[in-house]
Amino acid sequence: MGCSSSVAKAPDEGNGSPVPSRKVASSDDADRCAGDLPPMLLTDAQRNSFKRSRGKVRRTSEATVALEGGVQADFDANWIGLATTHGIDLYSELEDPEFVKINQDRGMVVWPFAGSYGSAMLGLFDGHGQGGERVAEQCCYLMTDLLAKDLQLPTNPMVSLEEKMCQLDELVLKFSSDDCDPYMCGTTATIVYLLGVNVYVAAVGDSRCVLGYIDRAGLLQSHEMTRDHKPSMKGERERLEAAGATVEGVGDRSRMWALHEESDSLCGLNMSRSIGDGFCKQHGVIPVPDVQSFSLHECSPGSNMRDTFLIVASDGIWECVSSDExxxxxxxxxxxxxxCQALLERAQKGWERKTAAYRDDITVIVVFLPFLHPEWDLQLAKEMEEEQAAATPLSARNSQCGSPRGSIGQGTQGRIDINVGETGMAKLKHDEVPANLRNYAAQASLMEFRRNSELAASFKRSSNEKRRQTAAPQVGRAHKTAQNL
Structure with missing residues (x-):
């Protein structure tokens, strides 16, 4: 797919990679942790929807979630959760009175996946740049379709996830519209594929997936299944600089910069891998994901159905909440x-403590494991077979060749449910912002503008110096050649 990197061998079914552990806290508080989650049951609505529909896409906006009391339609809220909220950008509002903060995050839960209750897919896309929310939402549908149709996904998931992530990038870069140019905008991408007892995670950017579980000693463990792709990371910095980019800062505050010569402007990105961002792809940014896997056998003692869970969230969470917390x-x-709601509220308070003038978009998915029910496939297939037999005259059944199961299998393929954190817009009313806060935001915005201007001037001087150094040997060689002639 035009992208290459070493890929670890996928584990055999039931034998995932060992999970490194980090002790977080004791879990001997019986009142807080006792009791299993209520068992998830196959509802009549799910049963009928599975039988009648080859594919279903459901958009869940912040307003819809609020009306439903925070419960996601069709999903058992005890086991599967998704919450999202837009951010705040007072700096931009002061610069442009017409500015409205758009939620560029998109989160999705796809279950049953590819026609089976025995597999599922989670996705988190955090868009950036003008039109980034469109890229993020487009990725929800494209990635679901790419993986659902990939025949090698169940047998070779790690290779498949890497290849499809790179193919997703290619598809996104081909798309362009008046309000969305993937050459200058893009998104993170974190994909979680669940199959039986195995979980596979592929990610680019800084939207993180964290595994939490209770070990056999009764301690809560936290393990990050992804790494934040920051420009200053070892290996990432070298690749970016070799492609002509400049890396500023360290860790979470690092950023890659490149000069867009046509507009004579400086373009930056606070990650080293992404989907889209065509201009930055010319300067060392890549779409190749890190891919990891683990097995529930490695981490779950099986004593309590709340002992293992996944958190998938945008950096609006991780900027203020550690993986352990x-x-x-x-x-x-x-x-x-x-x-999900508790994490969202904790992150909002964290942003308020950091700065009242800005808050990033926040999206979080939480699933308790295992929530898959492969046995439901057999149950539904049997029901459908019985219904078809009852509806078909005996003479017609006798004339049919083979079992009706073949047609039933075709009918159950491609069942897709998607919850998309739909775009939400926010604009603070004038009387909601105290005068001292507006003054603070204006000063901070001016300082940021000056700093970026100084950085752009420094970058241009550095670029011009590099060009002179590169051109000097070439001029010398040309002069020698002319003398020899």
């Missing part, structure tokens, strides 16, 4: 949707 919050919650 996030796992503690989920563990203390009585269900997945309530855990």
């Amino acid at each position: 996030a796992c503690g919050i989920v563990r203390a919650s009585s269900g997945a949707q309530l855990a």
